[in-house]
Amino acid sequence: MIYRFRRFIRDLTPPRLLSLGFLAVILIGSVLLAMPVSWNPGQHVHFLDALFVSCSAVCVTGLTTVPPGDTFNLFGRTVLGVLIQIGGLGVAALSVMITLIMGRKIGLKARQVLSTAMNFTGVGGLINFLKILLRFTLIYEVTGAILCFFVFVRDYPPLEAAGYALFHSVSAFNNAGFDIFGGYDSLLHYAHNVPLNLITMALVIIGGFGFFAMWDMGHCKFRWKKYTLNTKIVIVMTVLLLVLGTALLYWTTDQTLLEASFQSVIARTAGFNTHPLSNFTEAALLIFTVLMFIGANPGGTGGGIKTTTFFAVAMKAVSSTMNGDRDEVFYRKIPNVVFTQALTVFFYGLTVITIGTILILAFEGDLSLSAVLVEVTSAFATVGSTVGITPGLCPASKIVLMICMFIGRLGPLTIATVLAFKGKSEAHFTEESIMIG
Template identity: 55%
Template sequence: MHKWFNRTPQARLLAGGFGLVILIGAILLMLPISLMPGKQLNFLDALFEATSAVCVTGLTVVVPGQTFNLFGRFVLAILIQIGGMGVVLLGILLIRVAGGKMGLKTRSLFVAAQNLTDYFDLQKLATIILRITFTFEAIGAICLWFPLMRYFNPLQAFGHACFLSVSAFNNAGFDVFAGGDSLIPFAGDAAFCMTISILVIIGSFGFLALIDLWKKKFCWRKLSLTTKIAAFMTVFLLSAGTILLKFTTGQTWLEAWFQSVIARTAGFASYPLSAFSNGALLVFIVLMFIGASPNSTGGGIKTTTAFVIGLKAISSSTAHDEDSCFFRKVPNLVFTQAFTVLFYGLMVVFIATFLICVAESHLALSDVLTEVVSAFATVGSSTGITASLQPVSRVILIVVMFTGRLGPVTIANLLVTGRAHSASFTEENVLIG
């Protein structure tokens, strides 16, 4: 077993780990012990729910608050927590509890899973990430408990607060309210919406960036380039999204802000997407596709990827092609990685949208595209078509959610066969544009 573990490629181990957790979660969710009296869940629907939870997406084919009992909701919360932290990080936690040590393979898996570029002191880093996660979730649960007591008795409010805090920080977008209307009934509650917003923003900012901010005492000059880009893009996307959504829909400023935040891969809703204008829906889709920052609980192609691609496009159009920002030059390898992520992301969205359009010819393209981008970027927002999709479309979305959580490049690495060639061909120029 140890030899197999060491010889197996990292991409396969990551995919296998997530796949195993999803399978176990699906089995648990479909058992009668997890369901409300009189409720049944077939394997495909249970698999969809488990995949959505582990991939911290939030798309659902049932109403969780009307389908799962206390145990089922607990299983759902655990799956979300595992998905947000990552299977490898959970494994490191278990190793620490058991008093064991991290081997080289475990360290390399952690580096791959967290999108790191170096090994650092990984055991210490993993501990810090766990502390950040549980600290903010605990604070979030307490802050949500008070506004929720206006709608529920103290015990029910506490249960909802704990679940929502885990869901929000991990950018999952699940809720267990009985109505199935997400957070629309609480759209006017500023304290509630702002608490959810802050949890989503912190969870989507990236653990390394949060650590960097704390260690450098929020001194902009001392921050790493990645942290600066993540901070700049976070402020820019939230501000631009709020303004654009405000003037393309009938939302209040609070609702527009909240929708701009949750488009960063959270999946909650304070305003129905089905009521969005085409312009607002386009803005929302772009925000979803970009998603969160690297090394965070969110998905999408990541804020740094979008920034680097924009930087290269602008830099290549000017007289001085310096590829620099914030007084730092960006390496050429980073641009290659960014365009690779963009290419595979667009391909996944295009193929899945095409297949679902074929299977669901009665649906509007905008609805299908929203659903697919939401699944790929692990957002969970929907125009309301998820529950009505045919089994084949649900399977496609399961694959898309899985791909989006692991990353399309990681999935592509699973399909790579053969060895690299030692020889290379003669270089020749290609006309572009």
Template identity: 40%
Template sequence: MNSKLKWLRLSPPQILVLGFAAIIFIGAALLMLPISSRTGEPLGFIDALFTSTSATCVTGLVVVDTGTTFSSFGQIVIMLLIQIGGLGFMTMATLFALVLKRRISLKDRLVLQEAMNQSSMEGIVRLIRRVLLYSLVIEACGAVLLSIRWVFDMPIGKAIYYGVFHAVTMFNNAGFDLFGDFRSLTGYVYDPVVNVVVMFLIVSGGIGFIVLSDLIDFRKQRRLSLHSKVVLSMTGALLLLGFIVILIFEFTNPRTLGSLNWGGKFLGALFQSVTPRTAGANTIDITGLRQATQFFIVILMFIGASPGSTGGGIKTTTFTIMVGAVIAMMRGRDDIVMFRYRLAQERVLKALTIALLALLLVLAVSMILSTTEEGEFLEILFETTSAFGTVGLSMGLTPDLTVFGKILISITMFAGRLGPLTLAYALGPKKGKELYRHPEGKMIIG
């Protein structure tokens, strides 16, 4: 009874943090089993913990090669961790509750509200049902298409297995792959089927389940919510900008796009524009990119995906609000207006706070790692931002991290997956108002 009362006293963010931490340690224990390794030799605790954290936080940074280190059992464990981490452990718990026809309690609904970053509990269980349905349908379609494509390259059983694994990891915006030697999808830079299917999975998982629900209901309602309009417009703008910048910067680079024909240049630039949406897969060598391109990808990774999605970062809506605040200030306007809607001031303050705290976290971790790890600062900044944004793109530094570096990057991945959620809850509207206001002061800015 006492343990139950303690559980009830935990706030939704605390339950999320403890839940994800429990899944990570369970996953690490499973990955340490001899059956999880191809050689039968158990994986070390730090490497198993790092891999479990990366999978549960749907990141994709790896210290050991997934395709050559882990057995089929270990790979399936990683795939399940990705699925649970991408959809959220409370979403999976709700699935079992619905299957067992168990009642969803008020406490469960509060945690689900926090996990999905919703402003109210209204319709939260209905949204979870849709999340599960959309995820399974999209992953199934991706798995079928990828399996059919890979039947031409490998035995049918292996093709189906690869299709299912990569459909799950790409939809959940994790960067794990089974092709070995840390190659990711570089062998398919010219392949339109693999490129289009994987990009569709990445974008579908990255725009968020609320937007997916809005798009599916658009035929009936003939309208989109403000949230969906902002997410879709900013996502489209970032994808187009990323494509143009990467194509221009890398067009003559012989280590990346310079050696490809026009079709390869187009697909390569487009795919590398999509993958910083926190997916982590790549079709060209990230280490071969020019420094300007690498730094530009750092910015894209920091922005990340959208709220209520399988991705990380500060989120497209946060970035949009910041841009809107700058434009409003430059035009001398008091309000930020988007699609004829005025944004509340507390939303603006929340966006600025999330962005600033995220920036401070990335810079602090990068500074610490620059003193403990061997590598250029841009490499360290790239890996740190990739960890915070739960992206998974790497310049090759992660496998060579020290034990301290692995632990710090693991903490960064964990903070990147859960930090924005708990921070948004902590900064949410409080019940009641202050009974007084301090006198207004003036300060010179700029």
């Protein structure tokens, strides 16, 4: 039996093994959260809700059907925090880290899975990069927790404030958006607390910035000319989306500049809230939805189709309408395969959101299109922002959102690879053009 299981695992492709790893963690987390040992006195959590919360935590989304602070005790919150950390770093990264701690060697299969999970080219230097990543994560989460402690200690006893600070730091850095303050208010009570807003924004930006880009910036000693093309695009897109998002949200809502800036950061893809989305105008909801869909940078803890994907699609659209059709930026030419991958991710992302929105609208006849579109996009982009409809959804709608979260966390290309069954064929058909536009 053990031999068959090992053979089954050995024969799995890295994307399928990675998917099974995430599913296993989600199921284990749901069992733990569904046990009375995780609940506050007087609370009861149905298994579907436990499964939903576990899926949301591992997929670092933040959508929840029960208020975590009111529902779960210290043990349950610890389980939730661990699931968020596993989801942020990735199941493959965590398993490799445990193997390293135990002093064992990392096999080729584990390196391939880790490369798939982190979108790392090749396997050389991967373990050293992982060690740097773990140190980097620990430093920023501990620093964030210490800074948050001085904010929360004003409202809670020191030991309780330390727990809130650590959970909030882990949740923010991993772009999860979970909070344990009680209710569904998120950070509404701290909307005008400048230090906590700035700390949270910094953790979200750093976590979603992309570990490869951060490493490249440090390795090149912050000299622009030496950055890779990926890092340059990441920096430009991050600044552009943050500034543009802040300006548009400030213009289309009654938010303060601090609130608009916070929401612009959170849309990429953390899910905290200092201004209720239910109070947003339709224009602001559309802007927020677009920001969620684009998401964070590749190689980070955020979701969405990623900034580089959107950049590649936009660049190809612009360059194809200009003379020469030259796909060049920052004195570099982008390979055609990159545009093919970008368009594939873009298409599958839109497809998942469209199908998810249609299904939930069919299941929930009394909900508006804008509310459902925000919810589904938030799930797919692993944001966690909501207009408040999640707890009241029917079981079928909750399952749809869980599927969207799972696909969004692993990535449309990974899921497509998992489901693909390629057959060998030497036949090629005659090429023929079609009319476009």
